[in-house]
Amino acid sequence: MSNTNELEINNLIMNKVKSGELKMKPKWYFITGSIISFIGLIGSLFGLIFLTNLTMFIIHKKGPGIGRINSMLESFPIWIPILAVLFIIAGYTLLRRYEFSYKKNRYIIIASIITAILISSLIINLLGLDEIWFKRGPMRNIDWNSNVYKIGKNNNLHRRN
Amino acid sequence: MDEFKNKSDEEIIDMVRKGNKDLYTYIIDRYEDKLKRYANYMLRDEHKVNDVVQDSFIKAFINLNGFNIKMIFSSWIYRIVHNEVMNIINKYKNTTYLDINMDYDSNIDIEDEYVKEKLISDTHKCLDKMKPMYREIISLYYLDNKSYEEISDILRIPLGTVAVRLKRAKLIMRKICQTQMN
Numbered sequence: 001m002s003n004t005n006e007l008e009i010n011n012l013i014m015n016k017v018k019s020g021e022l023k024m025k026p027k028w029y030f031i032t033g034s035i036i037s038f039i040g041l042i043g044s045l046f047g048l049i050f051l052t053n054l055t056m057f058i059i060h061k062k063g064p065g066i067g068r069i070n071s072m073l074e075s076f077p078i079w080i081p082i083l084a085v086l087f088i089i090a091g092y093t094l095l096r097r098y099e100f101s102y103k104k105n106r107y108i109i110i111a112s113i114i115t116a117i118l119i120s121s122l123i124i125n126l127l128g129l130d131e132i133w134f135k136r137g138p139m140r141n142i143d144w145n146s147n148v149y150k151i152g153k154n155n156n157l158h159r160r161n
Numbered sequence: 162m163d164e165f166k167n168k169s170d171e172e173i174i175d176m177v178r179k180g181n182k183d184l185y186t187y188i189i190d191r192y193e194d195k196l197k198r199y200a201n202y203m204l205r206d207e208h209k210v211n212d213v214v215q216d217s218f219i220k221a222f223i224n225l226n227g228f229n230i231k232m233i234f235s236s237w238i239y240r241i242v243h244n245e246v247m248n249i250i251n252k253y254k255n256t257t258y259l260d261i262n263m264d265y266d267s268n269i270d271i272e273d274e275y276v277k278e279k280l281i282s283d284t285h286k287c288l289d290k291m292k293p294m295y296r297e298i299i300s301l302y303y304l305d306n307k308s309y310e311e312i313s314d315i316l317r318i319p320l321g322t323v324a325v326r327l328k329r330a331k332l333i334m335r336k337i338c339q340t341q342m343n
Contacts, residue, residue, distance in 0.1 A: 018186055
């Protein structure tokens, strides 16, 4: 590379800087971006926990059994695992934006996220929080119009006979 | 202005961000040759190299407030050049690279210093035939003398991956060089 080229690049850029043609993006731009990414990441995690818990709740209420496979498949909300996978992809994409993520093994990060989600969902399930959610919380508006479930008089979930 | 020559990159960047924009010229002076050399290993086209380096300095300046002053500026600017280079490589994807099927026999203990000297002398002839991902890591480690940590920061890959990729690159490089000599 010639010295002329070096001078050209340096002069060209510095002229643009001095003339104001090149301007730095303000700090708030990056701070806002980081906050939005972080909120997105947390939102994805909460969404995943909620959907996983919902799946557990349905399976728990429905119960396993060979004879029930058809009815389970009929009413199983396929959109939940699809959404969950989409959330994982979105979460991972967001995670890659963070400086630290590439320093760790990505498989460990993904495994940790999945484990944390499963444990959180299980705890919610064991504490019976999902029952409360079903009655009064975020699940109350879900349409359970399947041939498997019905809502009892006291708002409890029952299997149809 | 000589007082600034002894300042670290990060100190100068901090001053540029605080309004002393003229000092950005020191950053360009310090990195222009290094970045051109790095981009040249990857692109082998002087015009494209100049464009990439110029665009990288411009992008770095525009996004200077996004740089974390606690990090190493060198890795940050190399990362920008890496992204620019990859954009160009992806744009001209039709180039074919030598893809040698080989077994990665890890029992072979390579003498690092010998390999280093040998590689530097043969690198320029063999680099062009390697895939960009291997060419890049060889360039950074052997030609730009970057540490594993710095390469990890530039390529955004874990340290373990740096080691594995470098080991593969060395084996591929050796194979290509041997084929070339024969």
